[in-house]
Amino acid sequence: MICAGRVVIITGAGRGLGRAHALEFARQGAHVVVNDLGVQLDGSGGGDQPAQQVAAEIRALGGRAEVHGADVSDWEQARELVDFAVQRFGRLDVLVNNAGVVRDRMFVNLSEAEWDQVIRIHLKGHAATLRHAAQHWRDRSKAGEQVQARVINTTSGAGLLGSVGQTNYAAAKAGIAALTINTAAELARYGVTVNAIAPSARTRMTEEVFADMMARPADGFDGMAPENVSPLVVWLGSAESADVTGRVFEVQGGELTVATGWGRGPSRDAGRRWRPEELGAAVRELLAEAPTPEPVYGT
Structure with missing residues (x-):
């Protein structure tokens, strides 16, 4: 139980990858705050039933779980979520950022609202x-505590390589990769x-984009099951991963x-200073020496 007693917030934990992460953290001894708005894939609707169901599954495993319905894209509600974990369990050790929506569209047809929602x-x-x-952990560190905190963000192959028809999503996920490094x-x-992590798994967000990879095998190893991703997330959330960042x-x-x-x-x-007429040859020489970029998904 490599996360025994550790306190974990998982956003978007009501379904798919988030649910798989929550259950695996619980199996490894963590106390879990299940955050989910229960919305549809496009961000509409909502309710706490998915989060409550995951919390019930954790308790059935003998674990401890609480539910909080913060909209993590709201600055104040995000603060309330962190405060809730600290109030209920005494501290926070791990943050797993997983929540997201998709509004796929070819860029030339993308609306401002579809851009804003996905980025937000x-x-x-x-x-x-x-x-x-981070503020919670900084305060604990400045008070003299030896903090062993972990953050696991969720980017995507779309953010690393690009994905046709997902410009808003790719831009957001690329931003998350940069946020992680910084x-x-x-x-x-x-x-x-x-x-x-940049996971590939069967979820509501991927079943249409990667339909040809989503088939469930009749028997044997299901390579697209969300549960395949969670062991790495749990290890990264453990004290053992202190040298990986x-x-x-x-x-x-x-x-x-x-x-x-x-x-x-x-x-x-x-x-x-370069002269404009010189740059064509210089750029082409550089490109000839550089590695060939990975292709954008969908090209």
Whole structure:
């Protein structure tokens, strides 16, 4: 039970990956705050029934669980969620940012509302909870406590490589990857690690995009089951992962991959200001030396 006694908030924990994470944390001894608005895939509707059901499953396993229905994209409600975990369990050790929605559209047809909603719930929803959790951990660290806090964010292959028809989602997920790297650097002094996962699994958000990969096997290993992703999330949430931070991991079935991001490649220095007519040849030389980019999903 590698997370025995640790206090975990999981956003979007009523279904899919979030539910799988919540149950696995509970099996590993954690106390879980189940956060979910119970909305439909496009963000409409809502209710606490999915979250309450997951909490009931955790209690049936002998674990401790509480439900909180904060809208994590609301700065104040995100603070209330963190405060709730601290009030109920005495502290917070792990934040798993998982909540999200999709409003897929080719970019030329994308509305302002569809852009704003996806960016708000994914990117701001990660930032708001992390901001308030970070303050909690900084205060504990400054009070002399040896903090062992963990953040696991959820990015996507769409954010790492791009995905046709998901520009809003890809931009939000790319922002989450950058948020992960930056906060890992800033929060290390307080005993906080920040990592991200880019999962491939059967969820409401992926069943249409990856329909050809979603078939459930009649027998044998189900490589697209959400439960395949959760062991890594739980390990990253444990005290054992203290030396791993600022990294992004792709997870699908039994395959675990560390993603490598932007880095400095080939360069040329003219030693002076470049002239426009020189740059065509220089750029093409650099591109010929650089690795070929991974293709965008859907191309």
